[in-house]
Amino acid sequence: MELMIPSHEQQLIASEPAPRVRTLQGAVIGLISNGKENTVPFFDQVESILRTEYGVSKVVRRTKENYSAPADVELMREAMGWDAVLSGVGD
Amino acid sequence: MSLACRWAEIAWQRQPDWNISVDLTSSRLTTSDFATAQETYHANGWTDGLPIIPPTAELVSACLEWALLPPEHLVGIEPVRERSITAEKLAINAVMAGCLPEHFPLVVTAFTAMLEPKFLLHGATASTGGCAILLIVNGPIRCELEMVATFNVVGNTDRASAAVGRAIRLALINLLDVRPGEIDRSTLGHPGKFSYCVAEDEENSPWPSLAEERLGESDVSAVTAVAAMAPRQIMNEWTSNPEEICETISAEIRSNQLHYSIWSGNYVVVLPPQLRRHFIDAGWSKSDFQNCIFDRARVKRGSWNGVGKGSVVKDRADREYLAMDSPDELLVVAAGGPAGGFAQIIPPWLGTKSRATTVAVGACVDCEVP
Numbered sequence: 096m097e098l099m100i101p102s103h104e105q106q107l108i109a110s111e112p113a114p115r116v117r118t119l120q121g122a123v124i125g126l127i128s129n130g131k132e133n134t135v136p137f138f139d140q141v142e143s144i145l146r147t148e149y150g151v152s153k154v155v156r157r158t159k160e161n162y163s164a165p166a167d168v169e170l171m172r173e174a175m176g177w178d179a180v181l182s183g184v185g186d
Numbered sequence: 187m188s189l190a191c192r193w194a195e196i197a198w199q200r201q202p203d204w205n206i207s208v209d210l211t212s213s214r215l216t217t218s219d220f221a222t223a224q225e226t227y228h229a230n231g232w233t234d235g236l237p238i239i240p241p242t243a244e245l246v247s248a249c250l251e252w253a254l255l256p257p258e259h260l261v262g263i264e265p266v267r268e269r270s271i272t273a274e275k276l277a278i279n280a281v282m283a284g285c286l287p288e289h290f291p292l293v294v295t296a297f298t299a300m301l302e303p304k305f306l307l308h309g310a311t312a313s314t315g316g317c318a319i320l321l322i323v324n325g326p327i328r329c330e331l332e333m334v335a336t337f338n339v340v341g342n343t344d345r346a347s348a349a350v351g352r353a354i355r356l357a358l359i360n361l362l363d364v365r366p367g368e369i370d371r372s373t374l375g376h377p378g379k380f381s382y383c384v385a386e387d388e389e390n391s392p393w394p395s396l397a398e399e400r401l402g403e404s405d406v407s408a409v410t411a412v413a414a415m416a417p418r419q420i421m422n423e424w425t426s427n428p429e430e431i432c433e434t435i436s437a438e439i440r441s442n443q444l445h446y447s448i449w450s451g452n453y454v455v456v457l458p459p460q461l462r463r464h465f466i467d468a469g470w471s472k473s474d475f476q477n478c479i480f481d482r483a484r485v486k487r488g489s490w491n492g493v494g495k496g497s498v499v500k501d502r503a504d505r506e507y508l509a510m511d512s513p514d515e516l517l518v519v520a521a522g523g524p525a526g527g528f529a530q531i532i533p534p535w536l537g538t539k540s541r542a543t544t545v546a547v548g549a550c551v552d553c554e555v556p
Contacts, residue, residue, distance in 0.1 A: 096216065096217050096220075096223060096240060096242070097214050097215070097216050097242065097243065098214060098215055098216075098223060098240050098241055098242060099210065099212045099213075099214055099242070099243060099246055099278045100212050100213045100214065100215060100278070101212075101232050101241060101275065101278045101279050101282060101356070102232060102360040102361070103269055103270075103275065103360070103362075103363075104213060105270060161306070161309070162539075163306055163308070163310070163312070163313060163539050163540075164266075164306055164308070164309055165265075
């Protein structure tokens with residue numbers, strides 16, 4: 096019995112991880128919240144640690160329009176100017 | 187259906203007379219027998235846990251031929267994961283679900299609706315909220331497929347409803363990896379994830395059908411897709427006053443707002459004949475019904491204090507939250523068995539994160555006829 100395979104067989108798009116950050120000292124770090132309420136205290140703590148323990152120069156806080164959808168293009172474009180990004184959920 | 191479908195007599199005399207070239211490109215495997223096929227498909231994670239119809243090239247081709255779609259026809263692209271959804275892959279999954287060729291146009295239409303950006307398919311299928319995709323079918327195709335819109339309408343009814351609803355789930359599993367613990371992060375989910383497809387009982391309702399209301403045309407076969415939670419049933423057999431029945435339904439929506447999600451969205455009300463009759467006898471239009479629910483289905487944030495959610499009321503206790511942003515966001519479906527003072531509300535997955543979408547069967551915006 097010859098049968099058809101039901102799963103997607105699309106070729107994966109080749110991509111590489113972004114270059115790693117060598118140091119956080121003086122870096123600009125973006126924090127992208129998905130918009131859920133508990134991201135606020137979570138990222139408050141993360142920001143505090145980044146500033147006091149790692150000496151980042153700037154923390155940029157942004158929130159997605161819709162927590163179930165990818166970040167919009169403008170936000171992704173802005174993120175290109177940061178040294179690193181942390182994205183998290185707050186459930 | 188308790189009144190005969192007007193199109194029943196023309197039903198399945200129709201056969202495709204357009205022989206399209208079916209050149210399937212999916213990979214194939216060989217199994218020795220039916221039982222081995224079951225084990226192979228289960229072992230690969232290609233099922234929903236139930237047995238499947240082994241998808242042979244012949245059965246898959248029959249679906250494509252019936253729908254007059256070439257295998258490579260692009261039904262759409264899921265943008266988050268950049269996955270192409272082709273007619274061939276949908277047909278394989280439809281066959282596995284038990285679809286006959288004549289069921290396949292509904293599967294294609296449903297996926298077309300689900301791939302509209304405002305439906306937000308990735309969020310609806312990945313969320314911890316655990317919604318399923320509810321399909322509501324309107325128009326002549328219900329009769330052609332002998333879909334049942336009366337007894338047990340939201341449960342197991344007829345072959346087409348069961349198979350089409352199941353085809354959606356299998357396609358999500360296999361084409362978008364929506365398996366529990368993979369893309370599907372549902373905490374609980376609900377039984378509608380096996381199959382969740384309802385036909386509207388248009389013949390027994392004087393109100394415009396859901397598709398007529400949303401597309402502005404009558405007698406159009408169409409599918410409405412809703413990212414939907416499990417049904418919540420109400421009962422009120424002790425009044426014929428439409429205002430009182432409206433209040434019972436609204437109270438259930440308010441309860442959902444407080445106990446689940448407070449945000450407005452596309453609530454569905456499935457209204458069977460016994461309760462529907464009271465509204466119609468009182469001269470209510472569908473809009474009157476929607477307006478009544480719209481006026482009553484709203485809560486104040488402070489009500490969270492009474493259901494154990496006081497910690498998030500904060501300083502907004504008097505803020506009012508509507509269940510719908512406008513009356514026409516309420517999706518009213520006339521369906522159900524003849525006896526019983528019941529109705530069901532089917533809440534949206536999560537407010538307006540996903541919007542219900544309605545697409546006519548056979549409508550093809552940017553494709554060419556093969």
